[in-house]
Amino acid sequence: MTVSPSPGAPAVVSPIETDALIIGAGPVGLFQVFELGLQDIRAHVVDSLPHVGGQCAELYADKPIYDIPGVPVCTGRELVERLRQQIAPFGANFHLGQEVRSLERAADGRFDVATSTGTRFVARTVFVAGGVGSFQPKALRLPGIERFAGRQLFYRVADAAAFAGQHLVVAGGGDSALDWAIHFASTDQARPARVTLLHRRDEFRALPATLRRLAELREAGAVEVVIGQPTGFETDGERLARLVLMRPDGSSTTLALDTLLVFHGLSPKLGPIAEWGLELDHKLVTVNPATFETSTPGVFAVGDICHYPGKRKLILCGFHEATLAAFAAVPYVDPERRALLQYTTSSPQLHRLLGVETPSQD
Ligand SMILES: Cc1cc2nc3c(=O)[nH]c(=O)nc-3n(C[C@H](O)[C@H](O)[C@H](O)COP(=O)(O)OP(=O)(O)OC[C@H]3O[C@@H](n4cnc5c(N)ncnc54)[C@H](O)[C@@H]3O)c2cc1C
Structure with a gap:
């Protein structure tokens, strides 16, 4: 083929x-x-x-x-x-x-x-x-956030090197989100400065080997896992600066980022x-x-x-x-x-x- x-x-x-x-x-x-x-x-x-x-x-x-x-x-x-x-x-x-x-x-x-x-x-x-x-790709349902698409908000990886040195937030709980979070946390080339995996609950749906690798990287501090549901965002001028999240207990918090990679399914x-x-x-x-x-x-x-x-x-x-x-x-x-x-x-x-x-x- x-x-x-x-x-x-x-x-x-x-x-x-x-x-x-x-x-x-x-x-x-x-x-x-x-x-x-x-x-x-x-x-x-x-x-x-x-x-x-x-x-x-x-x-x-x-x-x-x-x-x-x-x-x-x-x-x-x-x-x-x-x-x-x-x-x-x-x-x-x-x-x-x-x-x-x-x-x-x-x-x-x-x-x-x-x-x-x-x-x-x-x-x-x-x-x-x-x-x-x-x-x-299913879009992130936050009114107004699409204006960052192609600059700080992505639904697929066209150029992995573009995220080098950044705080990369990968949103999602399935194979694609985990595969990319693992890739960016393990790569030797053009690695982001920080990789955060954002999901609404602390349960992930992926192949057993992927789940094991995520657990290792989490343990080693190479991937941080944040549990929360995006409910809004904050900007610094023209930049997307933070996501506003609702935690499972209903409280609110923010997550700073440079780039947001969303894998919410297709x-x-x-x-x-x-x-x-x-x-x-x-x-x-x-x-x-x-x-x-x-x-x-x-x-x-x-x-x-x-x-x-x-x-x-x-x-x-x-x-x-x-x-x-x-x-x-x-x-x-x-x-x-x-x-x-x-x-x-x-x-x-x-x-x-x-x-x-x-x-x-x-
Ligand atoms: C959960 C689930 C379980 C199922 N179980 C069974 C089962 O047990 N037995 C059974 O017989 N059937 C089952 N089905 C149904 C079966 O999957 C479909 O009948 C089958 O996939 C149809 O095949 P297809 O090739 O016609 O279309 P699809 O599998 O839908 O593939 C179509 C492809 O075309 C691509 N495409 C569309 N438009 C464009 C475009 N403009 N440019 C480029 N690409 C394009 C899409 O990206 C997609 O990859 C199930 C379906 C689901 C959702």
Whole structure:
């Protein structure tokens, strides 16, 4: 799997030409790579998250799933890992940490697609696998504090070195907050002068190894943990100087800071998908259930984002949708080719695409 570029990296200027562009790297977007691969169509994949897996990775990575055919039980994380292995033969290019902002028909009939970091694609076919939408960081709900965004208030780390020598407050109680607090308290390079982890209660939700590391750093005084809920803020001129906190006992206190890094989770937003001229039904993209094509020929929608009579938002339904969409995409990529049904068990052509040996007939 090729991943490029990371969040905050310089924009790619010249457009990337591709037969297929998949918007969304949730389970269905990942399986779309596989089904397109079986049709000998290579894909680029974009996701606004910095990692693949969509809801499975973001919302229930450690919870069990029991209704994937042939897999009696696996966690969200395990399913994503298995999908990654399954699609590996098709060498898709992943562009993570960037949201697809625009999709327009180009003069030659292909699609011009642009992302939030400036990556541009020219695609013959587009597969919208946007799920419940693009995941965005939940904002800190303190009226007026957003004016410090990008200066002293951040929801993701674009440049870790920018916090060197500062009093950094990391707000949140989950994996992201703990991972970054641990990173900044342990790094040898461009370390903040002081790292404070701010959470509403003295309980954290993270992997056991992460919790152990936090306890060590807390014990060593490298991370200070402050328990409280932000209720306001104070400024020194144009600078954000202090957060006003309510302690668990209801009393009030303040916390001085230079920089505030907030990890209060992510919430999905349909976002730009609604602006692409696709026919919608209650914020879902209407498709033909025989082909999963949208109202725009050459643009398909699969997974939770699509709507048709009887649609169920289940992973296995998304896998079916991705399969039929891949068949329907073939004439757009190669008008001379007919998409024939072949079995992975017995087709030498599919074996070649999968990079496996065809068993001998003896
Ligand atoms: C707690 C929970 C438990 C669940 N358990 C099960 C279960 O047991 N079995 C089951 O079948 N289903 C289950 N589901 C439902 C299942 O997770 C969804 O059906 C599935 O994730 C849909 O996959 P998807 O790929 O369509 O979308 P998603 O998983 O939502 O992925 C969509 C991706 O698209 C990205 N995206 C959206 N818009 C853009 C854009 N403009 N630019 C770039 N990226 C974009 C998003 O960031 C996201 O990563 C569960 C859901 C939840 C919340």
